[in-house]
Amino acid sequence: MSMLSLERVTKRYRVGAFGGRELTAVRDATFAVKAGEVVSLIGESGSGKTTLGRMVLRLASVSGGHIRFDGTDVSRLKGRKLAGYYKHVQGVFQDPFSTYNPIFKADRVLHTIRPTFFPEVSAAEWRKRIDTALESVRLDPRQVIDKYPHQLSGGQLQRMLIARALLLDIKLLVADEIISMLDASTRIDVLNLLADLKERGLGILFITHDLSLGHYISDRAVILRRGVVVEMGTTDKVFGNPRHPYTRTLLSSVPQMHHKWTRADIARTIDGSCAIHDGGACAGEPQLVEVDDDHLVGCAAH
Amino acid sequence: MSLRVDNLKVYYRTLRGDVKALDGATFTVADGEIMGLAGESGSGKSTLGKSLIRLDTRMRLVEGGVELDGKPLPIGDQDAMNAYRFKAVSLIPQYAMSALNPTRKIGKMISELLGARGVKYSEIKPELERRLDLVGLKREVLNNYPIELSGGMKQRMVLVLSTLLNPSLLIADEVTSALDVSTQRAVAETLVEFRDREFVKSMIVVTHDISLVYQIADTIMVMYAGKLAEKAPADVVVNAPRHPYTQLLISSLPEVGVRYADRKLAGIPGSPPGLLNPPAGCRFRDRCPLAFARCVEEPPFVEVDKNHHVACWKAQ
Amino acid sequence: MRRYFARKVAIYLLTFFVAVTLNWLIPRFMPGDPVLRMLTRTSVSNPDAIAPMREYYNNVFGLDVPLWRQYLNYWAELLQGNMGISVWLFPAPVTEVILDAVPYTLALLIPSILLSWYAGNKVGALAARRRWLDNTVLPLGYALTATPYMWIAIVLAWSLAIIAGIFPVAGGYSFDLQPSWSLVFFNSLLQHWFLPFLSLFLVAFGGWAIGMRNMIIYELEADYANYLEALGAPRRLIRRYAFRNALLPQLTGLALQLGVLVAGALVTEIVFGYPGLGRLILMAIQNQDFFLLQGAFLFIVIGVLIANFVIDIVYVLVDPRTRTGMTGGAA
Numbered sequence: 001m002s003m004l005s006l007e008r009v010t011k012r013y014r015v016g017a018f019g020g021r022e023l024t025a026v027r028d029a030t031f032a033v034k035a036g037e038v039v040s041l042i043g044e045s046g047s048g049k050t051t052l053g054r055m056v057l058r059l060a061s062v063s064g065g066h067i068r069f070d071g072t073d074v075s076r077l078k079g080r081k082l083a084g085y086y087k088h089v090q091g092v093f094q095d096p097f098s099t100y101n102p103i104f105k106a107d108r109v110l111h112t113i114r115p116t117f118f119p120e121v122s123a124a125e126w127r128k129r130i131d132t133a134l135e136s137v138r139l140d141p142r143q144v145i146d147k148y149p150h151q152l153s154g155g156q157l158q159r160m161l162i163a164r165a166l167l168l169d170i171k172l173l174v175a176d177e178i179i180s181m182l183d184a185s186t187r188i189d190v191l192n193l194l195a196d197l198k199e200r201g202l203g204i205l206f207i208t209h210d211l212s213l214g215h216y217i218s219d220r221a222v223i224l225r226r227g228v229v230v231e232m233g234t235t236d237k238v239f240g241n242p243r244h245p246y247t248r249t250l251l252s253s254v255p256q257m258h259h260k261w262t263r264a265d266i267a268r269t270i271d272g273s274c275a276i277h278d279g280g281a282c283a284g285e286p287q288l289v290e291v292d293d294d295h296l297v298g299c300a301a302h
Numbered sequence: 303m304s305l306r307v308d309n310l311k312v313y314y315r316t317l318r319g320d321v322k323a324l325d326g327a328t329f330t331v332a333d334g335e336i337m338g339l340a341g342e343s344g345s346g347k348s349t350l351g352k353s354l355i356r357l358d359t360r361m362r363l364v365e366g367g368v369e370l371d372g373k374p375l376p377i378g379d380q381d382a383m384n385a386y387r388f389k390a391v392s393l394i395p396q397y398a399m400s401a402l403n404p405t406r407k408i409g410k411m412i413s414e415l416l417g418a419r420g421v422k423y424s425e426i427k428p429e430l431e432r433r434l435d436l437v438g439l440k441r442e443v444l445n446n447y448p449i450e451l452s453g454g455m456k457q458r459m460v461l462v463l464s465t466l467l468n469p470s471l472l473i474a475d476e477v478t479s480a481l482d483v484s485t486q487r488a489v490a491e492t493l494v495e496f497r498d499r500e501f502v503k504s505m506i507v508v509t510h511d512i513s514l515v516y517q518i519a520d521t522i523m524v525m526y527a528g529k530l531a532e533k534a535p536a537d538v539v540v541n542a543p544r545h546p547y548t549q550l551l552i553s554s555l556p557e558v559g560v561r562y563a564d565r566k567l568a569g570i571p572g573s574p575p576g577l578l579n580p581p582a583g584c585r586f587r588d589r590c591p592l593a594f595a596r597c598v599e600e601p602p603f604v605e606v607d608k609n610h611h612v613a614c615w616k617a618q
Numbered sequence: 619m620r621r622y623f624a625r626k627v628a629i630y631l632l633t634f635f636v637a638v639t640l641n642w643l644i645p646r647f648m649p650g651d652p653v654l655r656m657l658t659r660t661s662v663s664n665p666d667a668i669a670p671m672r673e674y675y676n677n678v679f680g681l682d683v684p685l686w687r688q689y690l691n692y693w694a695e696l697l698q699g700n701m702g703i704s705v706w707l708f709p710a711p712v713t714e715v716i717l718d719a720v721p722y723t724l725a726l727l728i729p730s731i732l733l734s735w736y737a738g739n740k741v742g743a744l745a746a747r748r749r750w751l752d753n754t755v756l757p758l759g760y761a762l763t764a765t766p767y768m769w770i771a772i773v774l775a776w777s778l779a780i781i782a783g784i785f786p787v788a789g790g791y792s793f794d795l796q797p798s799w800s801l802v803f804f805n806s807l808l809q810h811w812f813l814p815f816l817s818l819f820l821v822a823f824g825g826w827a828i829g830m831r832n833m834i835i836y837e838l839e840a841d842y843a844n845y846l847e848a849l850g851a852p853r854r855l856i857r858r859y860a861f862r863n864a865l866l867p868q869l870t871g872l873a874l875q876l877g878v879l880v881a882g883a884l885v886t887e888i889v890f891g892y893p894g895l896g897r898l899i900l901m902a903i904q905n906q907d908f909f910l911l912q913g914a915f916l917f918i919v920i921g922v923l924i925a926n927f928v929i930d931i932v933y934v935l936v937d938p939r940t941r942t943g944m945t946g947g948a949a
Contacts, residue, residue, distance in 0.1 A: 045482055186569050186570070209483070212560070216562050253484045255516065257540055258541065355848050383850075387850030388848075392849065400841040401844075404939060405859075418854075418855045449938065464849070
């Protein structure tokens, strides 16, 4: 049973001075995230990956389709029910420094959720919960409490935001490029932390442009291109046997550590054959076709 | 020898004192060499890259010298340095997307820039057009304003402009970090092509992405906390690094093919020292699993193997 | 491009419509009855005569029909260039009264706006690169731009006219002269013009100089300036680019400031008793002459709209980015 499910989710923006033109940022995105599963949403800039994350977090409205969490349509939630949703679903974003208000101490982000969600918890009990949450993201409370954001590293700030999510009764974490601004030697630890949380039953929607990160952590991968899902399935299949030409292009362009670019992978890139229409005309149908068990591919025309 | 840098120290002036961002770098870059300069933020890689072409107002040359093609490069003297910029040393900046004046047509801007540097635009225009063809830009872009070009096009335009006068040394500062995976590869390969066609003699590619620079560089130099850690041929740095920092850094990088479930990677615990008053001795020793008594002395950056320099007592 | 201008024109027409409507509405909600006031001023002694006279004047001014009818009439007359008859200067038509005053106001506004903009930008740009100039222009600019128009006008009138006696204190020309095309009259005009012009110029100048100085410093830090420096471009070229690019926001600033400048001119005219629209408005208010008031406001609105439109066009011509935005540009 999926915890979060997206069904033909579409996002359109009106652009121009009088909203004369319409821009489709996401079209008919359909996928799901189960409890204890990491799903990577992989795409380049303009692919709509961030928009999807924002729609799940209710930071952007949905123009079409449904986002359901435990069976309830998320876009209809209001008031107390919405607060209840945020108790289970939280987001962490790319730039840790802009998430914090530089004039307040960093741990203020932890305290701000108390009046809304835990008014009945006593101060002593709250302190204990904070310590537990910080320890579970491997932060030493003595080192990070009472510090200003500029006194902490990017990695520490991101962990604190994850700790904030853990203070709630969180079931799904939307992680949008959360480690792309961190340094190489510390980013892997944040990634490992996410994997540990997953093993404790958390569902994670991991949004990234970096294929190697997506491959490292996720159980399932969704490849987005210009607002359309072109390929999705278990990570092994999508990365091991990519069927959509776009996925192949991405995989052949990504720089690898122990393998240099060759002419051969360019040839693989040029092979634009459609997995659905073998040699025939591609009409660009929106539906994905299951080419293997839990491996869906869209038409190459997308 | 194309470039020779000798004990270069460049500090940033702040109200609390000097930040020792680049604290003694000695290395050479050979003719035709593409050197990847890798490191994390605060390693001094950008400071090194910048100081070879233009110190900004907060930067101060403390010590050391730079030689290019056998002649000293007056990096500490803004005015004297102007004669070398563009012609002998050139730069592809990190901000290529906004590097062109938005209110001038590109061709007009180039002709004004060249005119100010004493080069006739009409004489160089045929070569400029050939190079535009080479990177797949239409010649008409010269009549466009920068805003009419896409990000990738602007990147290629800057690439062509920066190398137009065939500089001896090109500094490419994080040129691909703002690009998508698919354009990133094309730009990186163009850099190699420009070297192969001898538009530039040698190149320093400043980057935080070792896996990218590994694709195009002949050698990789790794910096840590203002000091050089290791310099070696690219394959050696990636496959057989000798400095503990390089080893840990390389092993912490995920790449396609590595799964958390199969092989859990580990980061490097701790964080780099502050550069306002850095500790004496090896700056990595607090985080280094191999640290021993001698590390309180500063390890010299010495050649441990042919073309393989390391600054670590354990590697010697 | 055509669509862009069509849209602009539509927006301006809409603004004009709203302005005219408001302009018609506001005086009608002002307390007091202008016709009654006019009658009391002419001190009609026979109380029985007041009623028919009032009826007569209400008819003359078109006040004897329902409000909606008055509104429609207003538009119909307006489109023929007729703005009614002045109560204060009865029976002079409002259009005539205003047209007499407009040249004075324009003679103050146009030179002071253009010159202060030009000089402020030049001096601001210079200040951005010379420390001693920066240290003098900046505080002076802040002081000037923070000064109320009225106050600087009074200071100038007091110091240069009353104490030093170099310039006349009030009026548009010497009281002993009749308007004519003579050198003497022109000289008198110029002398009376200078102080109100100077007070307008000074206040605006401070604002432009500060704005330009800050914009230039910002532009010199911009990426393209850094890139040019790395390629060894001379400071002169970089400054030229920076100046041009910094002018664009200053142009937008000009469009935004127009209303403020006009308001400043009105106040200044009152201080100097200068026979422009400002003094006319004051008189119209004092005499509850709402036809004149409406007319004067309408002229100002039209003037500001036209000026804004011109700036819009100039902006499109000088900034390529707006042009690409219109045609869709490169995606």
